[in-house]
Amino acid sequence: MTDARIDLLIKNGLVLTFSPDALTGAIIPGGGVAIAGDAIVAVGDGAELAKKYAPAKTIDAAGKIVMPGFIVTHSHMPYVLGHNMPVDFSQLRDFWDMLQKMGWEWLEDITTQEGVYAATRYAAVKMLKSGTTTVCELVEGPNALPGVLLASARAMEETGIRAQLGYEVTERVPGEHILKSASPANAARGLEENIAFFQRYPKGGGRIEGRLGLHTAFTNSRATMEKARQVADQYGVGIQTHIAEIPRAFVVEKHGMSAPRILEETGVLGPDVIAAHCIDLTDEDVEILARNKVNIAHTPMTNSFGGNGVARVPYMMEKGLNITLGHDDFFTLDISEYLRYTFLLHKAHNANAGLLPVFQVLDMALGNAARALGLEKQIGSLAAGKKADILIINPDSPTPVAPCSVLSFFDMTFQGRQVETVIVDGRIVVEKGRSTQVDEDETRLACQEQARLLWRKAGAMI
Ligand SMILES: [Zn+2]
The missing domain is CATH 2.30.40.10 (Urease, subunit C, domain 1)
Known part of the structure; x- marks a missing residue:
């Protein structure tokens, strides 16, 4: 010895x-x-x-x-407050309804800082206990500004998880239809929230750090996208965004070009970008993402739930894109379910049992994900x-x-x-x-209490 x-x-x-x-x-x-x-x-x-x-x-x-430990590259932990919410699903006829009502009206727009804190604490413990040690979190909650990122970070710190987090920059106006109004001032508030957080948690400063959130090309103007890139560069943080979760045609109608094209034109795309979903893309769109070395956060369960389709993961891999796994926190927080769902989905979808052997799926939640976060030397x-x-x-x-x-x-x-x-x-x-950091029963009860408050506000039965 x-x-x-x-x-x-x-x-x-x-x-x-x-x-x-x-x-x-x-x-x-x-x-x-x-x-x-x-x-x-x-x-x-x-x-x-x-x-x-x-x-x-x-x-x-x-x-x-x-x-x-496993790494999840796309997450909205406060979404656990909407798990099993007793809402009238007959109102949800398509993905737009789901986004407008379930995502925004019944959840994000009425979430408080207390709700974000309790839900994040609960989700982080559940993720840790089932093997996820690092998460890339995109916080949404216009009525929880300013300071909601600090509430999220406090919960992350208490549980012991490693995280990159940012606030979602969007010009969307809560309560109004996204096609009818946009507010650059709302985007500016979101940018301010990110900046304040990056100053408090500087890049490379520890287990918790920033990653700027940009909601979508669809909910932002060119000027906001350009500004988002400037801020990300200024603070040396990457960007997290959603690309092509919705039909491509909607973005083409707004900007006259596809999401990958306008994000490239405004300078957003780059090897420090994690793009969730990436479903309705043409071959040319995939080529744009590939030449900008964008990282993909594949989120198969939410895409299935919303009837959005199946991202062409095997094709994107062929084109050299770095594929990682995200999960939106809409269902279970157990990484094993996302690994297995990804392993099976593309075989079924393409009628080809040879696609996505298990080692490729494991890489998505390990080495690929570490690279996407710029943490390949650490995790x-x-x-x-x-x-x-x-x-x-x-x-x-x-x-x-x-x-x-x-x-x-x-x-x-x-x-x-x-x-x-x-x-x-x-x-x-x-x-x-069991968690050695927090009282699990207290954490679950606190989350349930916040869910109860939110469900009342949403008009759900309780
Ligand atoms: Zn998302």
């Missing part, structure tokens, strides 16, 4: 490094990870590491999987020098979980509740499947 003191040693696990990716990353039976402070010191044979290091704490991961794989964002999974499987089978485990059998221990920045934030 040397005197190489470390804080934590995980040993005896089936270690999956995912470094550099799921296909070529090492799979180490009897493996270990040595952690000092917030960083990984070494990854390798567990017995060797045990000889070399003197840990303050050891976790025996025999029979368990040790891997990097997304297990390697010396990276942040210690680590999962220990106790797999419940009818068959052996071994080096030859462990990747298939993730599309066949994995469920978030099998995640036992979650480490972020070297700190154990979930232990034995």
